[in-house]
Amino acid sequence: MSISRRSAGVLAAALIALAACSNPSTADSAAAGETFVVATSGEPDTLNPVLGYGSDGASLIFDGLVARDGRNALIPALAAELPTVDGTTVTAKLRSGVTFHDGTVLTAQDVVFTYRSVLDPKVDSTLRSDLDMLAKVEAPDPSTVVFTLKYAYAPFLQRLTLGIVPAKALSGQDINKAGFNQKPVGTGPYRVTSWTPGDRLVLAANDGYWGGKPANRGVVVAFVEDDNVRAQRTQAGEFDVVELAPKLAAAFPNAVKVPTADYRGVMLPLKNPVAGDLAIRAALNTAVDRQAMVTGVLAGTGEPAYGPIAPSSEFAVTTTPAAADLTGAGWTAGSDGILVKNGERATFTLMYPAADSLRKELALAVVADARKIGIEVEPEGLTWDAIYPRMKSDALIMGFGTPYDPDFVSYKLFGSAFAEQGYYNPGSYDSAVADRALEDGRKQIDLAKRQAAYATFQKQLAADVPWVFLTYLQHTYVVQDGVTGVTPRVEPHEHGVANSLWWNINTWTRT
Incomplete structure (x- = not known):
């Protein structure tokens, strides 16, 4: 039986009405037309690209200077054409006639401001590294942006997907605390009507969008962290499209499986007295x-x-797991079957986010699997x-995980x-070989040399086992009958408001 369209429509109308009541100035045509309601587990901390x-x-x-199409190939966005690369100089010509949601005309200075803000040490940007x-970014004229690089960086054009913010709205402010971060102004197909943290983000169509007026009147993004609650609300017909764990999605006839480069694994902290033992890590790696x-x-x-670069990538190689020699490393079976070394039991805690049913399983x-070889893991x-x-x-x-360039995640992870440093390398992995390979991978232009560098990196990772990689996922969504225009593409790990199945929702309609 299909999900109730009436229920989804009622929720959308109710949410839009609530937003309109709290923001009288935004009670516009978005409330009167077709609105799509989507649901995800992930909620951003900020709505500021910087x-x-x-x-x-x-x-x-x-919008960024460039975007990705349904095959993840780069296409021009705010740039009139794909930027040109000449060694360490990258030049972008802006599309004419683009305006921000507040009517401000996009200029090269907005692009310069955006990238300089990311690089500003006073700004708490996770993107600086x-x-x-990037050595500098300049605007020789209102429609031209020139990036000067410290060294030739092969995937730099892919970094130009970063959303551009209006300099006028943020100049002179403490960007870390700006109200813009909750109610921003962009150039995209939707503008923010309201954001209720922990509940929903309400977006209205930007009728003046440079890429064409959206085919619908708005989007409501519902934030529902708990997988089971999200499934229950899906069963009640509240959403047009919802992200669900695979087992939960299997209960619905309209499940869509989307290929990804998104992996799950066990991060093993090397400072832990048990998980930090290579023999334990290698044994667990072969036991799972x-x-x-x-x-x-x-x-x-x-x-x-078996590693952090998806098998579909041109940079992926097959690696051989490190040999596990527990006895040679001094581990012997205790009276209860759990390994012991110098009085230390082979036991450690394995954390997972409680609301994520897939990670729990x-x-x-x-x-x-660990128990079978004498390792006690406490979830x-x-x-x-x-x-x-x-x-x-x-x-x-x-x-x-990322389907784009391997440098994007692995360099920091x-x-x-x-x-x-936060969620990057929390286990304190330290390998001179891996570090050198990662540096070579990002600083080489020649594809064969980059492939060789990432092959070295993957082989070293397999030898050191700082992670036990488990599975690559397909993201699973449930799509209501009658929703047209859905275009799956290979997704990264990060998906929520951005980069989900609804990446092109401005073109969606309902039959």
């Missing part, structure tokens, strides 16, 4: 039954993972706030310079 929102594009509110190859996880936990919607599968479901301060000492079911 602070990290929608950095890979498809953010609905902003992503642009450390990845195919059983794909079949059981993912309901077949994925594939085994993966954690429990790891627990069962613990927590909130992210509770997980965050413990990552340097306790293992964690983590997720990352496994580079020693980023050890214990």
Whole structure:
């Protein structure tokens, strides 16, 4: 039986009405036409691209100089054509006639302001290290932007998906605390009507969008962290499109499976007395039954993972797991079957976000597989706030991955310079070989040399086992009957408001 269209429409109307009541100035035509309601588990901390929102594009509110099409190929967006690259100089010509949601005309100075703000040490931008190859950005005239790089960086054009903010709205402000971060002004197909943290984001169509007037009147993004609650509300017919865990999505006839480069794995903190032992890590790496996880936990919607670069990537190589010699490393079976070394039991905690049913099941599968070889793993479901301060000492079911360039995630996730910097390298992995390979990978232009560098990186990672990679996922969504225009494309790990199945929702209609 299909999801109730009437229920979804009622919710959309109610949410738009609430937003209009709290913001009288925005009670416009968006309330009167077709509005799509989508639901996701992830909610952004900010809606400002400078602070990290929608950095890979498809953010609905902003545009970058370039965007990605349905095949993830780069296409011009705010740039009139793809920027040109001449060694360490990248030049972009802006599209004419583009305006921000407040009517301000887009100029090259807005682009300069955006990128300089990311690089400004006073701004708490998570993207600064992503642009450390950028020496300067200038605007020789109102329609031209010139980026000067410190070194030739092969995937730089892909960094130009970053949403552009209006300099007028943020100049002279403390960007870290600006009201813009909650109610921004962009050039995208939708403008923000209201954002109620923990509940919903309401977007209205930007009728003056340079890419053409949206085919619908608005979008409501519902934030529902708990997988089971989201499934229950889907059953009640509240959403047009909803992201669900594979097993939960299987209960609905309209499930859509989307290919990704999104992996899940066990991050093993090297400062932990047990998880920091290479023999333990290598033994766990060979003990986990990845195919059983794909079949059981993912309901077949994925594939085994052995490293951080997806098998579909031109940079992926097959690696050989490190040999596990527990006895040679001094581990012997205790009276209860759990390994012991110098009085230390082979036991450690494995954290996972309690609201994420998929990560919970993966954690429990790891627990069962580890027990078979004498390693006691204690699962613990927590909130992210509770997980965050413990990552340097306790293992964690983590997720990352990108279908774009391998430099985008792996450089910070496994580079020693980023050890214990938030969610990047929380386990303090430190390898001179891996560091050098990651540097070579980002500084080489020649494809063959880049492939060789990333091959070295992947082989070193397989030898050191700072993670036990488990599975690559397919993202699963439930789409209501009658929704047309849905175009799946290979997705990264980060998906929520941005880069989800609704990346092109401005073209969607309902039959």
